[in-house]
Amino acid sequence: MSSKTQNNKAWWLVAPVFIMVAFNALVPLMTVVNYSVQETFGDNVFTWAGVHWFQDVLHSERFHSALLRQLLFSGIVLAIEIPLGLGVALTMPRKGPWVSVCLVLMSLPLLIPWNVVGSMWNIMALPDIGLLAKVINGLGIDYNYTRQPVAAWFTIVLMDVWHWTSLVALLCYAGLVSIPDAYYQAAKVDGAKTWAVFRFIQLPKLKHVLTIAVLLRFMDSFMIYTEVSVLTGGGPGSATTFLSIDLVKIALGQFDLGPAAAMSLIYFMIILFLSWLFYTLMMKNEDA
Amino acid sequence: MSLELQNIVKRVGADTHIYETSLKLEPRSFNVLLGTTLAGKTTLMQLIAGIQKPTSGKIFFKGRDVTGAAVQKRNVSMVYQQFINYPNFNVYDNIASPLRVAGMEAVEIERRVGKAAELLRLGPMLKRKPSELSGGQQQRTAIARALVKDSDIILLDEPLANLDYKLREELRDELPKLFADRDAIVVYATTEPNEALLFGGNTATMHEGHITQFGPTSSTYRKPHDLLTAQVFSEPPMNTAKVEKRGNQLTIFGNQKWPIGQAGSKLPDGNYMIGVRPYNVSPNKDGKALGSFDAEVLVTEISGSESVIHTRIDNSTWISQSHGIHALPLGSQAKLYVDIDQAMFFDANNRLVS
Known part of the structure; x- marks a missing residue:
């Protein structure tokens, strides 16, 4: 005797979202999956390649070194930005007119388009006219x-720290x-010192925020492309060729669609796995 | 071992949070600060604790000037409205924290924490983190932390306000017992007049940065010096109206005539402000000296065996609090009786005259 109204109108309301997600995520992703298991010589002729490209990528020296550079870069960037950002936050005023000044100043780097950040640091670091280069050489x-590879790394890390520590x-x-x-x-009543306040109140209370910060910064730095591409283009040699830059070289430079597709899927899996790992580790003690 | 505030003033920028105030708290006393939000209760407590420094005035403890002394030097402990515990310590470590800071021996710490935990019935929870406790247990932990060290002054800033009804009742019963055998000055801030009455001790009524009156709770309640104190110390709010006294008659609400009653009988003729507590206004005609009035019913709150009726009369709200269930329909006219013998009379300066 159910008199429940059957009404499917709701589907129409969620349909636009489905279509959007399909076009900007699902369809491109499936295209990549499609490419990754096929071989093509152009003219829209495809032949089945199985897991050949995946094996190729996983055994390639070039992929290994790009992955290592990528991990090293993310590691360095996290090791600097997280403590530095926390330190900056601790010294920012909590009330008064300086709060808004600080907040606006802090968000400025975040408002600058990524390729502009790359260009800025490119010009800053140019050996003949750059201010930064002149000062360091001076x-x-x-x-x-x-x-110099070391100088290139230094510049890129400095740029990323400048760009993202604010976040x-x-x-x-x-x-x-x-x-x-x-x-x-x-x-204060307990007589706790500044360090104890930080260690036993602020840090535990910041746990969730820090988890988010680490995750965001890890994912972003692991996918970094634009700034590095503008600043060094992956050079000198391949010293700053990270995964994303290598991927673009393979896909658009050499037009090897199969290996590039396989590589992007592996890249995606690595990010997914590492993000999961970070999250699980940082949240481990939550239920303990 | 008394604590004395002498002419304390606290200003922050252009705002005065505490106007010139003097207060003397006796050793081993339980003192309630009663007032609405923003009355200055928390500020006064922080001045006593030493978390804030007074703009002017002095604070003496055991006859020694401690005005400039840091919090750590004052041997105070404090419990807050929010449940403040160290988030990643378990209950035991939380309770032990002030003792560890003080560098006490492990054996003594264990003995004291055990005793405090037993008093507050936290025994089975010692290994848990605050996030795994109920609100009541979290607050018990915070109270245990305040009890565990031999503080000279224990400050409780609305500790029960964030608890639900049952837990509040429970802790409210336990609190005075916990502090009874302590050699400490206890200061308890609350917004609820009923809490002050339950705790007894002394009460300071506060209003907008002033202490309007300080003394034994019952006398502050029964004999408030002025209208403000009476209003602060009344829940539901005290009913007030302008009255004119002529001989044995009162004229109230413009043209209504009431008999004078015992309280006002000896007053000279003239204009007064009358204050009547809601429980002296009833829909039942059972008092001796009775005034009555007809008013429009605004709302009726019935809680179990008690009815609180809000009415509108002569552009002011009068409230009746009485036993029994009086379900008066909204907007109807009701006849209410006032026990004038219990009324308070205030002069033009709002001073209690009878």
């Missing part, structure tokens, strides 16, 4: 990022201001 250090700082700041004043007072 200090007596030989610095030329177009020739970590802003996230941490949001976490910090959400800690009720009473915690600090309680710690």
Whole structure:
């Protein structure tokens, strides 16, 4: 005796989202999957290649070194940006007129388009006219990022720290201001020192925010393309050729669609796995 | 071992949070700060604790000037409205934290934590983290932390406000017992007059940065010096109206005539402000000296065996609180009786005159 109204109108309301997601995520992804298991010589002629491209990529020296560089880059960037961002957030004022000044200044780097960031640092670091290069050379250090791998790495890391530390700082700041004043007072009454307040109140309270910050920064730095591409183009040699840059070289430079597709899927899996790993590790003690 | 505030003033920028205030808290006393939000209760507590410094005035403890002394030097403990515990410590470590900071021996720490945990019935929860506790247990942990060290001053800033009804009742019963045998000055801030009455001790009524009156709770309640104190110390709010006294008659609400009653009988003729507590206004005619009025019913709250009727009369709201269920329909006219013997009379300066 159910008198439940049957009404399928709701499907029409979610349909636009389905179509959007299909066009901007599912269809391209499936195209890549499609390419990754086929061989083509152009003219829209495809032949079945099975897992051949995946084997190729996984055994390629070039992929290994690009992956290593990518991991090293993300590692360095995280090791600098997370503590630095946290440190900046701790020193930012909690109230008063300087709050908005700080917030606006902090968000400026985040508002600059990525290729502009690349160009800015490119010009800054150019050995003949760049301010940064002039200063470093003026200090007596030989610095030329177009020739020295170490200089190129230094410049890229510096650029990324400049560009993204604000994000970590802003996230941490949001976490910090959400800690009720009473915690600090309680710690004061207990006689806790600044370090103890940080270690036993601020850090535990910032756990979730820091997890988000690490995840965001890891994913972004692992996928970095535009800035590096503009700044060094992957050079000198292949010193700063990260996975994304290598991928574009294979896909658009050499037009090897099969290997490129296989590589992007492997790349995607690595990011997915590492993100899961980070999240699980950082949240491990939650239910313990 | 008394605590004395002398002419304390606290200003922040252009705002005055505490106007000139003097207060003397006796050793081993239980003191309630009663007032609405923003009355200055928390500020006063923080001044006592030393978390804030007064703009002017002095604070003496055991006769020694501690005005500039840091929090750590004052041996105070504090419990807040929010449940403040160290998030990644378990209950045991939380309770032990002030003792560890003080560098106490492990054996003594264990003994004291065990005792505090037993008092607050936290025994089975010692290994749990605050996030795994109910609100009541979290607050018990915070209270245990305040109890565990031998503080000279224990400050409780609305500790029950964030708890649900049952837990609040439970903890409210336990609190005075916990502090009874302590050699400490206890200060308890609350917005609820009923809490002050339940705890007894002394009560300071606060209003917008002033202490309007300080003294034994029952006398502050029964003999408020002024209208403001009476209003702060009344829940539901006290009913007030302008009255004119002529001989044995009161004129109230413009043209209604009431008998004078015992309270006002000795007053000289003239204009007064009358204050009547809601439980002296009833839909039942059972008092001796009775005034009555007809008013429009705004809302009726019935809680179990008690009815609170809000009415509108002569552009002001009068509230009746009485036993029994009086389900008066909204908007109807009701006849209410007032026990004038229990009324308070205030003069033109709002001072209690009878």
